[in-house]
């Protein structure tokens with residue numbers, strides 16, 4: 001991912017992973033960006049136990065990100081925005097926390113077409129069956145609610161908040177098309 005947006009080898013002193021889940025990607029990214037682990041922050045609604053980086057629990061729908069303004073040099077938000085009704089507010093919060101000139105990497109499913117929407121719903125269903133604890137229909141809908149954000153809406157909104165540094169279609173030939181954007185805070 002970092003190679004695609006030509007950030008591989010660039011050093012960032014602090015990193016923030018929004019929707020970090022179990023933190024695997026957080027730690028890999030911190031490694032690649034050479035970020036000292038004491039300056040790595042991950043936030044998610046669910047806690048996955050002790051981590052080497054600082055984990056903060058927060059619900060993006062109802063709470064502000066518990067970090068100060070202008071705090072981190074690099075942020076990643078991958079496959080999270082489509083789970084959040086208030087995705088625009090979440091992006092504003094990320095902007096608040098990012099330092100001037102900081103970098104934000106966004107990776108999101110392209111959900112314009114019905115085929116891509118159905119593919120993502122199936123993926124969520126399989127994920128819920130295979131990896132999660134047993135849950136009833138209400139819990140499933142609550143946990144896997146999906147905002148079908150169009151590429152156009154997402155791109156336009158990102159452009160109102162940030163300077164686009166690099167934009168790549170990732171996995172264009174598979175059934176799970178994604179877009180990958182690297183942005184710079186003004």
Ligand SMILES: C[S@@+](CC[C@H](N)C(=O)[O-])C[C@H]1O[C@@H](n2cnc3c(N)ncnc32)[C@H](O)[C@@H]1O
Pocket residue numbers: 018019020021022025043044045046058059060061077078079080083084
């Ligand atoms: C598909 S996972 C992506 C995990 C990781 N970023 C990755 O790319 O592997 C989406 C993550 O967003 C989190 N999430 C969804 N809705 C959230 C909310 N309202 N507040 C905080 N985290 C949320 C989920 O708990 C989950 O860990």
